[in-house]
Amino acid sequence: MAEEFNFASGTKEEQYQALLPQLEALVAGEEDLVANMANLSAVLRAQFDFFWVGFYIVKGDELVLGPFQGPLACTRIAKGKGVCGSAWERKETIIVPDVDAFPGHIACSSLSKSEIVVPVTRAGEVVAVLDVDSEYLNHFDEVDARYLAQIVNLLS
Numbered sequence: 753m754a755e756e757f758n759f760a761s762g763t764k765e766e767q768y769q770a771l772l773p774q775l776e777a778l779v780a781g782e783e784d785l786v787a788n789m790a791n792l793s794a795v796l797r798a799q800f801d802f803f804w805v806g807f808y809i810v811k812g813d814e815l816v817l818g819p820f821q822g823p824l825a826c827t828r829i830a831k832g833k834g835v836c837g838s839a840w841e842r843k844e845t846i847i848v849p850d851v852d853a854f855p856g857h858i859a860c861s862s863l864s865k866s867e868i869v870v871p872v873t874r875a876g877e878v879v880a881v882l883d884v885d886s887e888y889l890n891h892f893d894e895v896d897a898r899y900l901a902q903i904v905n906l907l908s
Contacts, residue, residue, distance in 0.1 A: 759799050768899035771799055779906045785809075788907055789880070790819035796884070796903070797821035803864060804885040808836050810878060815840060818880060826860040834858035839869035840878050845897045849890045861885070868892040872904045880907075 760770035775795060779788045789807040797805045806820020808829060815829040815836055832841040834857055839846045848867045851857045864885040872880040882904050
């Protein structure tokens with residue numbers, strides 16, 4: 753069933769605060785991980801106009817592209833490679849103010865300038881990562897990290 757969202761204005765934190773209960777309601781009762789990832793990607797991109805937002809799903813020893821919104825993306829990423837693979841390996845959120853300064857950054861698009869990657873965990877293991885890219889330098893901060901962590905926890 754399609755849901756209607758009330759997209760908020762205000763500070764970034766106010767926007768996340770308004771969005772979070774709506775996202776909780778959206779995923780409540782839906783057990784399919786891919787369906788929930790698809791809807792979360794769509795809502796986050798619509799609310800914040802991110803350049804790219806989506807998920808990579810752990811399959812064996814690599815991340816495989818999952819639901820996303822934005823231009824074409826890399827299909828597979830090895831553990832420990834790039835920002836996504838590093839966040840998976842470290843089991844922690846990584847904020848990259850300037851992707852060109854990140855050693856081993858995988859450039860799926862030359863238009864991406866900054867990035868945040870948040871691991872999705874189940875039973876203590878990373879099962880996916882949420883990857884968000886911006887066409888602006890220094891776009892992401894601790895506010896994004898805190899709220900995106902709460903959003904990916906909805907998938908646990």
